[in-house]
Amino acid sequence: MKAITGQPYAEVIGDPVAHSKSPMIHRFWQKKLGIDGDYRTAHVTPDELADYFADRAADPDWMGCNVTIPHKIAALDHVADPGDVRESIGAINTVFRGEESELTGTNTDAAGFWAPISERNWSGRHAVVVGSGGAARAVLFALAKGGIGEVTMVARSGLKAMGLLAHFGLKGGVQDFDAKLPPAHLLVNASPLGMAGQEALELDLDPLKRGALVYDLVYKPVETALLRQAADRDLETVDGLSMLVAQAAFAFELFFGQPAPEEGQDALFEKLGA
Structure with missing residues (x-):
């Protein structure tokens, strides 16, 4: 479950997760902005979820993760919820480093x-x-x-x-x-x-x-x-790509501290739809 890296990175977790296009989106933006970082997939089963967050919390290179099926509700039990997402939406799709590097959950899906x-x-x-x-x-x-x-x-x-x-x-x-x-x-x-x-x-x-x-x-x-x-x-x-890219843009800024670039969006959608 531990990741070996020497650069800042974020990832998407799920079960399954191999189908995810999130790495393609975030890497496209990282390259556009010249960010030294990575974005990858992590296959995490429900019984591995607690260990996953414990491991990543101890990894200074880890900037956060997007959360997909089936963890959007269960992940709330392992992160801080200062925005009271549990009460408002009841599910999260993004975890990032909040104040004092505390793992913090939010929802960019809405x-x-x-x-x-x-x-x-x-x-x-x-x-x-x-x-x-x-x-x-x-x-x-x-x-x-x-x-x-x-x-x-x-x-x-x-x-x-x-x-x-x-x-x-x-x-x-x-x-x-x-x-x-x-x-x-x-x-x-x-x-x-x-x-x-x-x-x-x-x-x-x-x-x-x-x-x-x-x-x-x-x-x-x-x-x-x-x-x-x-x-x-x-x-x-x-189609689902429209929502996927929009929610990813909100998460990207939380992970890497810079807004996702608007330039090149047509090329990004063409790449995603290929």
Whole structure:
């Protein structure tokens, strides 16, 4: 679990984690800014999580990590939470060196999710959110802040999903995957369904409002079956790379003390989508 390095570095942890494009993003920005540092992947299983954070806390070269499935909730037990993310969102996706180098958790997923759709008015609109894990928590937090009117959760655990709606003070309900979708203005896939190696996400999009937006947080593949289906119906789409890059930019500044460069973003997206 110990890392051997002679330069500042950050990483992404998960189980699985080999699919992550985060190293490509952060290394691209490091090179642009001439930062002497690295960014890598670390495969960490749930039973290794405590040892991982203990080891990294003792490593002066470690600047922090992004946190992906399945650790976004469990990681809260191993880091400081001065921003009370546990109470507000209930999941973290970024750990960095805070005051006096204390390992500190935060969530850049919510801001990253919101960034590509922030110019649209969602006040009073109806959204469908698929999933009830850590990513869904960030999405619901952002939608609540954005004034969404109603949320229908599509989830395997109705009780868990209802609890999330209550936690974020959202009106709405829960349905299973084979129920007909409501005439919503926004559909967000915040589950791993449709990701390479995972089960397919099978939804009939016909009931969605004309001009609805379909947003898939999955980024491998970039063009998921859900997004292809939405495009075939002339619905607006946002892919998972948009959120991935946006949330990474917030984390990058926490790790390396410099804002992510805006120059070269087209080249970055082209590289990520290759």
